[in-house]
Amino acid sequence: MNQHTNPDREARSILIANDRGGYTIPTEGLYPYQWNWDSAIAALGFAQFDLDRAWTEIETLFTGQWDDGMVPHILFHQQDEGYFPGPDVWGCNGPIPSSGIIQPPIAATMTRKIWEQDTAFGDARMKALFPKLLAWHRWIMKWRLDEFGAVCTTHPWEAGRDNAPDWDNSMARMDASDVGEYQRRDTSHVNSEDRPTKFDYDRYIKLVQIGRKAGWDQQELLTLNPFRVADPTMTFTTLRAARDLLVISEQLGLDAEGLSADIEKLETGAHSLWNEELGSFDARDAHTGEMADSVSNASYLCWYAGIESDKMLERLKTTLATVPYPVPSYDPEMPKFDARRYWRGPTWAFMNMMIGFGLQDLGHTEQADQLRQKTGDLISGFGFAEYFDPKTGSPAGGKAFTWTAAVWLHWAGRA
């Protein structure tokens, strides 16, 4: 274990080094653009030493918002040959070259935190952002709900958990034999054992091709897209966003018609993801109705969404007691566990922080503190990696990672 002697300073330097002027890249090389949920976390990190810069991060993200309210998962501010698939592959027509899918909508929640911290200028900046945050929320309610009120992901990249076992059955049903030749770039930056397999990658690209062919027309994609999975990440983050938007609108006297009804609908959707046999929140293929049988770190975002669950709490207590560096992205007791492969086992510090926010909000202070402490030990011991082996703590994926640095500054490093 490599003790990092001044993690506060290191974390700030990472944010500053990854700052490209108004937006922050997740890490040099592997991710050279602005990613949606990475930016929301980055903003929390900046808020610890530069509130103005924190706001700017979110404001820049919303300069890429499409006319219909959609906020893309990647904004390609400047061309970079080191990344695939770039803007020419996605073929989108937003105000900034971008991808055609979203990412879990955590921006409203993180912006609320910044607003609460910024007593001097917060109200004015929040008032300007609020209609944009609300328009994105409404877009999600219009295009991503399933019949039960759960929120669907239409690409594994959209849920942010690229190769999670949650998608395995849905991906296996897809035919990607005509995807054609393409050149991956991720495995030239980091170890291929830490990354998704070719089987998965072929399907990621195939789904981009399908979206592009449909001109990213959401109505068309409802029937054309073979991949549509209601999942805990999208559902819990959307529910939490709706709750935060409602609080902001009430406090600032802003019009937010429909939010209370959305919250009710999303609560029903969230409960519909409970898999009784598995004893966990789980993903469900929206085309077949089949549950994925996956206990992931997103399953533990229930509290973040304001949903209480004694069974998840019991499960979490066991995980905290038995896994050296929790919370693993996939249950180590389950057959597909892979300690280093991205979302099939590794621990992600920013997911821990969001789980921690939820635990704290619902009064599970002991577990929130334990998780914060353990995440702090992980980062100060092993550095600012993209993710970590949950059994050994060993760092994996990209290095000098923005959201890991932000998590340290905002949460894990604050004992």
Ligand code: DGY
């Ligand atoms: C990638 O390129 O691996 C990203 O996860 C897409 O968001």
